[in-house]
Amino acid sequence: MAIKYELIKECKQTGARLGKIHTPHGTIETPIFMPVGTQATVKSMTPEELKEIESQIILSNTYHLYLRPGHDLVEKAGGLHKFMNWDRPILTDSGGFQVFSLGDLRKISEEGVEFRSHIDGSKHFISPEKAIEIQNSLGSDIIMAFDECAPYPADREYVKNSLERTTRWAKRCKKAHKNTDTQGLFGIIQGGIYKDMREQSAKEITELDFPGYAVGGLSVGEPKPLMYEVLEYTTPLMPKNKPRYLMGVGSPDCLIEGVIRGIDMFDCVLPTRIARNGTAMTSQGRVTIKQARFYDDFTPLDPECDCYTCRNYTKAYLRHLFKANEILSARLFSYHNLYFLLKLMKNIREAIKNDNLLDYRKEFFEKYGYEL
Ligand SMILES: CCOC(=O)Nc1nc2cc3nc(NC)[nH]c3cc2c(=O)[nH]1
Numbered sequence: 001m002a003i004k005y006e007l008i009k010e011c012k013q014t015g016a017r018l019g020k021i022h023t024p025h026g027t028i029e030t031p032i033f034m035p036v037g038t039q040a041t042v043k044s045m046t047p048e049e050l051k052e053i054e055s056q057i058i059l060s061n062t063y064h065l066y067l068r069p070g071h072d073l074v075e076k077a078g079g080l081h082k083f084m085n086w087d088r089p090i091l092t093d094s095g096g097f098q099v100f101s102l103g104d105l106r107k108i109s110e111e112g113v114e115f116r117s118h119i120d121g122s123k124h125f126i127s128p129e130k131a132i133e134i135q136n137s138l139g140s141d142i143i144m145a146f147d148e149c150a151p152y153p154a155d156r157e158y159v160k161n162s163l164e165r166t167t168r169w170a171k172r173c174k175k176a177h178k179n180t181d182t183q184g185l186f187g188i189i190q191g192g193i194y195k196d197m198r199e200q201s202a203k204e205i206t207e208l209d210f211p212g213y214a215v216g217g218l219s220v221g222e223p224k225p226l227m228y229e230v231l232e233y234t235t236p237l238m239p240k241n242k243p244r245y246l247m248g249v250g251s252p253d254c255l256i257e258g259v260i261r262g263i264d265m266f267d268c269v270l271p272t273r274i275a276r277n278g279t280a281m282t283s284q285g286r287v288t289i290k291q292a293r294f295y296d297d298f299t300p301l302d303p304e305c306d307c308y309t310c311r312n313y314t315k316a317y318l319r320h321l322f323k324a325n326e327i328l329s330a331r332l333f334s335y336h337n338l339y340f341l342l343k344l345m346k347n348i349r350e351a352i353k354n355d356n357l358l359d360y361r362k363e364f365f366e367k368y369g370y371e372l
Contacts, residue, residue: 007240015236018353023089045335060140063098065080065138066095074138105118112146128169143186145170145174146173151221166205184211187214218247219246227254250270251281253365255345275330276330289315298315305336307339344364
């Protein structure tokens with residue numbers, strides 16, 4: 001079995017769970033945040049630095065790697081782990097989201113999706129079978145079914161047709177998947193913001209008996225309270241003994257609220273993306289370093305953080321690096337932001353162990369400046 005989930009503990013006060021996901025490249029403690037390495041690199045970080053901050057699994061992207069350098073090259077290199085020198089678990093997404101977010105550059109049919117490359121405008125076609133073939137070549141530990149992520153807002157009819165196609169595609173993915181003993185295929189539940197449609201999609205997808213399931217179609221522009229509401233009635237429809245993955249989430253508040261509503265796995269480009277804009281997530285809320293007030297501020301980015309960046313550099317120096325457009329700026333901010341989210345997940349796992357997750361949320365929100 002490629003993927004085995006071990007439910008360690010269910011939180012007494014909330015839907016949160018403590019668990020372990022056993023994969024061919026190692027075990028992942030959940031709840032977990034997965035740094036995103038779209039093009040076979042978590043931008044500006046070396047694998048050694050990712051291990052230093054205790055990253056247990058990273059995400060990479062089928063759509064991008066198919067277009068460049070090509071999945072056949074990666075296969076020739078011995079697979080994605082070897083190619084990028086990362087020997088821990090990797091999850092690849094099916095490219096569904098990227099292809100759909102290309103807007104008018106794409107045409108959807110029952111067969112699959114025709115789209116134009118964002119690199120050179122060349123025409124391509126990805127079917128569920130192709131999405132699986134690419135992921136089989138990449139050799140990632142967890143692969144995702146090819147799905148359609150409905151936009152937000154979308155009317156009931158669109159969402160129903162889309163979720164039913166996602167189910168038909170999921171069946172085709174399951175049939176096409178070759179390496180079931182080394183790669184676990186996760187199904188993706190859609191259904192937009194409509195309770196009856198989420199119920200229908202959850203039923204149809206979980207009936208296919210995947211080793212894990214994702215909640216798709218969220219974090220696509222809907223208000224956070226609406227995302228929380230959808231989770232509230234969707235995660236209970238998902239098997240307790242399988243991992244639950246909320247795609248594309250997220251910010252610190254969403255991670256805590258997602259865990260409370262039964263989610264085990266998260267991914268988001270935020271930490272490394274805002275890092276390139278000189279913005280840090282800190283225990284006192286966000287810090288955007290280009291502000292003049294940091295010109296001669298010789299304190300660390302986050303006084304409560306013990307990461308390499310916070311132990312060795314001041315805001316004044318980091319502001320200088322950012323203003324001077326120095327490459328080290330993106331590295332030091334990425335290192336800190338990833339460390340911050342991975343540490344947050346570690347604290348959340350601790351709070352579940354000690355049955356005080358709601359107190360932890362209250363304390364974190366007060367300090368970070370979120371309203372409960
Ligand atoms: C990670 C698996 O991705 C897929 O293969 N399909 C998919 N990806 C998504 C990525 C998303 N990112 C966000 N917000 C930033 N929302 C997302 C939804 C999906 C999705 O429904 N389906």
